[in-house]
Amino acid sequence: MEEEDEEARALLAGGPDEADSGAPAAPGALPALCDPSRLAHRLLVLLLMCFLGFGSYFCYDNPAALQTQIKRDMQVNTTKFMLLYAWYSWPNVVLCFFGGFLIDRVFGIRWGAIIFSCFVCIGQVIFALGGIFNAFWLMEFGRFVFGIGGESLAVAQNTYAVSWFKGKELNLVFGLQLSMARIGSTVNMNLMGWLYSKIEALLGSAGHTTLGVTLMIGGITCVLSLICALALAYLDQRAERILHKEQGKTGEVIKLTDVKDFSLPLWLIFIICVCYYVAVFPFIGLGKVFFTEKFGFSSQAASAINSVVYVISAPMSPVFGLLVDKTGRNIIWVLCAVAATLVSHMMLAFTMWNPWIAMCLLGISYSLLACALWPMVAFVVPEHQLGTAYGFMQSIQNLGLAVISIIAGMILDSRGYLFLEVFFIACVSLSLLSVVLLYLVNRAQGGNLNYSARQREETKFSHTESMQADGDMEVSWMMRTQKCRIILGDICFTLLKIYSNIKIHNGQGLI
Template identity: 90%
Template sequence: MEEEEEEARGLLADGPDEAGRDAPAVPGALPALCDPRRLAHRLLVLLLMCFLGFGSYFCYDNPAALQTQVKRDMQVNTTKFMLLYAWYSWPNVVLCFLGGFLIDRVFGIRWGTIIFSCFVCIGQVIFALGGIFNAFWLMEFGRFVFGIGGESLAVAQNTYAVSWFKGKELNLVFGLQLSMARIGSTVNMNLMGWLYSKVEASLGSAGHTTLGVTLMIGGITCILSLICALALAYLDQRAERILHKEQGKTGEVIKLTDVKDFSLPLWLIFIICVFYYVAVFPFIGLGKVFFIEKFGFSSQAASAINSVVYVISAPMSPIFGLMVDKTGKNIIWVLCAVVTTLASHMLLAFTLWNPWIAMSLLGLSYSLLACALWPMVAFVVPEHQLGTAYGFMQSIQNLGLAIISILAGMILDTRGYLFLEVFFIACVSLSLLAVVFLYLVNRARGGNLNYSARQREEMKLSHAE
């Protein structure tokens, strides 16, 4: 549930002009907060957009925040525990292609957002009921349902953003949405363990019932997201009536036949993406117990350090995005990010240095990679194939996450954390090799992936002439 997908959607998004720019006069004098043309109203809409994804991101990493409790109360090993992440990813191997189509052609942005929010809510309730009834298979099914809604809700969120803020404000809006998503993940990491202990004290003992009740309380954030979806639908319909504004569109045009035309640089970008992210998200999913066992951290301190990646990415993603825009040199920035991630995993695996150092490096490199890697797709793919390229990239990313999540659990059960870290180092090393190869291929072909900002501007001007 990541920023990379949001940035991808931002590149793809294509909606109507900024609401109200050439709109007819609104009949009667409306208060600023109720007038779709006024800044106050648009800020209200932005607030709802930001909270729309809060519940989804908060609940996505519920298993990571409660890793010890889930394994103990449900009596499962790490392999089965990691299935909670794999089942989230499986539906998104397909839905990356279908989510935009369903929003554009079937439901419309308003009903699509409400329906996907409902999937998130229902999935979290089923997940919690699995704990209450001591049925792990029900928890897995809940995560599957949750996954159906989670990624598609991010698409809907960005479609709303483009519909209301297309123009100079859009990058800022995407940055704010991303920051709120990361705040949701951070709050989850630091709150759920404390909440479990409070529920345990109230019920008198730990166990699967305590786990289920804790997850059900956490699901309140999903209801908040659903309320935001309903409010956004009402305000968007009202703006359409007052301003004759069209419904937002994702701008996706996906044709699977385009895959055969993908170039070698694009396939290398896919490889970098998959092998990089499988060394980040599954690690965070298993990180809490790692910090407790290897470094002797308390449960609360382990949760705090496990959330550092999200804490850093909230403010740094917009800053790095601006930096990459200003400097260009995308391959160099991706190379820096991958090398730093490799160093981070090596520090965690082979040293006893304070893990705050390694996790801070991981947070910085994770933020930088997303800003530099995902826009490169637009440099190597014709505009009419962008939807297919980004859909395919997200699809194989989710396939990789699903498979590696299961594999990481198996490695941890049989070989331990050191071997797991070596496995993650191997994944990042493959990503590094792909970056080096991409640099060489781009240079040999005279490609534009590593152009500076000035070279890109000159290229645009030459094309315009």
């Protein structure tokens, strides 16, 4: 990355001679903010990447923030309410994978992000219209359309991150992206209820119309995501033109059959992801009523404590991302995060301790896991398969979320919150077992998933030296071959000259 930056700076400054001599930049040199090889420009791109997913994450948890209002205004029970999350996840069981495939093979990152942002906007509008027209089936359809774009947009966001920041910055970038996503979720949890009450006061009564108008106003954030997708597409194309390289492409072509070649460590990462997140998102979706019924919190206090996971995740994700960047040891950090989440759910299930403790622990562990787990995919798959790998990871995650959302609603309606918490504890325990297996498999195969930051740098340096050595050997071989050709040519020329002299001498003797 540093070598590419130096080359780009030399190009933009008028040539390597000027860059090395420290001479002033040429008149045509770009300002730092407009130069794709400079840090300032990459920070601008990172800001747009973060806001790319803001609207999607804000609107994803609209049902959780308005759980009481939706169940009352639309007259549905918990099982039907959880279908709003299930319908979001069902299309992504398949479409996330194909979204990643299309990013790699058909659309590219730019068009993929724009198209998926459009689906997010359209889906939120349909979801809001379902409330306005008192049609719960339309709300479900809106969540379906929203889901088509939401998770695939996250795949595009991850692929953008790897394309621009692959290397020692990647964990920090993932942490910052997660931070902005959690800010979106936090703002949603604490804003939508207040917004509903203001719309109710304006219209004079509560009801499905008030619900629909509230959701429509919340959809403005999705338009923000679309604007960021357009800006990113322009900047990415511009960087490709200026730096004379193709972003995120290797010249290799991804095939759907490549999935069967995914390694065992990658499959274990998938299992960890699914088993962990099904114990977090469905719980938050039902958490507001849980804190009201078990601990006696008011509706406002329950919303606040239910959002504390996202509140903590927003500032802590970049910190943990930087920590993982500096230390490495991704598997160990994932192990700590999953174990802490298990403790958190056990506290919520079997004690009456103040739930702020357990939820703060859950927020910390959730932030740590995301920063350590998701970048590991880039360590075990080739770059040309990244979109497909992340898409497949999102696909099976959404399969788990779709199934568990329905099961969670059924358990809650029939058995109550204690059985639901025991179920979540079982899911986290399976995730913990998968982390242990990943550690053992990685160690047996000599993988780099648990390398320290220093070991990764040394491995990268050794790989670079090896490539340079191979190149030197090839050049040396070519030079020796060329030398041999010259010697053979001289020999042939000398023999030909001797033969010509003999012929001339014989001819003169005959005369």
